[in-house]
Amino acid sequence: KKYLTQVGDDGFRKQPIGAGPYRFVSHTPGVEVVLEANPGYWRRVPTVKRLVMKSVPEGTTRVAMLKRGEADMAFLLDGPDAETVTRDSRLALAATRHASAMWIEFADQWDPRSPWHDRRVRLAVNHALDRKAISETACLGYCPPAGIVVPPIMDYALQVEPPLYDPQKAKQLLAEAGYPKGFDAGDFTPLPGFWTTGEAAVNYLNAVGIRTKLRPMERAAFYAAWQEKKLRGLFLTAAGNSGNAATRLEAFVYSKGSYAYGGYPDIDELFQQQARERDPAKREAVLHRIQQLTVERVMFAPIWNTRVLIGVGPKVIDHTINLVPMSIFPSYEDMRLKSP
CATH class of the missing domain: 3.10.105.10 (Dipeptide-binding Protein; Domain 3)
Known part of the structure; x- marks a missing residue:
């Protein structure tokens, strides 16, 4: 509240803060949001140190990025796009169990x-x-x-x-x-x-x-x-x-x-x-x-x-989808990737 009072609504939108597992780095409207692990997070420091959430409207493009290794997860896949994921042995398909x-x-x-x-x-x-x-x-x-x-x-x-x-x-x-x-x-x-x-x-x-x-x-x-x-x-x-x-x-x-x-x-x-x-x-x-x-x-x-279908890339060891009950999103702080 103190920070919001200091910077105002516009300032908070440009540089939000919180007490979660990740800290805000940048936001390009309609393109991406970049986050980094919060070293002071009370639970533990997330294994994945940097999260980039990209806005990609076309499901076919999201799957193509997954196949090329440009993305590690592709959300909200329609049936035909999800079927493409199942035909690639390197990829996995996960379905949420949230209340939808x-x-x-x-x-x-x-x-x-x-x-x-x-x-x-x-x-x-x-x-x-x-x-x-x-x-x-x-x-x-x-x-x-x-x-x-x-x-x-x-x-x-x-x-x-x-x-x-x-x-x-x-x-x-x-x-x-x-x-x-x-x-x-x-x-x-x-x-x-x-x-x-x-x-x-x-x-x-x-x-x-x-x-x-x-x-x-x-x-x-x-x-x-x-x-x-x-x-x-x-x-x-x-x-x-x-x-x-x-x-x-x-x-x-x-x-x-x-x-x-x-x-x-x-x-x-x-x-x-x-x-x-x-x-x-x-x-x-x-x-x-x-x-x-x-x-x-x-x-x-x-x-x-609804069960949201999510494509998972080969670098993901533990996608944590459905780890958080009733949530569409993974538990990002618990997610694990293979070492580079």
Whole structure:
């Protein structure tokens, strides 16, 4: 606090300090962040003395750097890029086990004039998706299909089986909703970095008559539009922040949540009720009820519980991925590399 008061916000951004295992060296926006081991770190001095975190948007480029030895780890690999890693005997592929879920958001379900206002249309989307096949293509089978947007490893999570893949049921639901020949659903915007998942979802939706087309966006623009609630129609998104079921519901289900496009008064009341409840068992029961209502009302189309795929180079002895529970990132201070 004293340092922040002295240098101000701009000064802190240019030269931040902290008590972690690494110290800030430099930051080139959009290019890289350079860190060095903190010799005074209370736990122990990290084995890896210098960390360079590079921003490389294209997954194919990240894998190429890994293969050439220009990088020791390549994060957030899409299915085809991860498959390239598995075909190289010098490299390894690791999958995270952090608390993350991916789903399709029905941004316009609150608009009575929209087809997405009809529960049957949203349910049709859920039955149109072959989640297992999507995982095998886009996540090499590492990402378990999901039936709810709260990851099952979180405290107070309701365990829900994913909807059955049933394209005929999807077409029947569309016909019952007044769309026997399907309808034009506009753009489908996938979370940047998950193009294969987005393409697969679009193909399954088109197959049952929900005609939509992929609309790529740059990552920063996507997150800004999501938070400002400017994304419309269908979009594919995910969340991997820590917490429990209540923190997920607060952000995406509670009508006043940061990313919620709408809500229900009864769910809002239940959310306030669980926040006041001190008995863990009673609180869990309320949180389970809220989650069940999101399923019954088909507020989302869950895809999978995300496992981020990370390519690991031959110089890494211990990558420490999943050493920190519920975290997407390795324990950098415990990571070990081969001697030069």
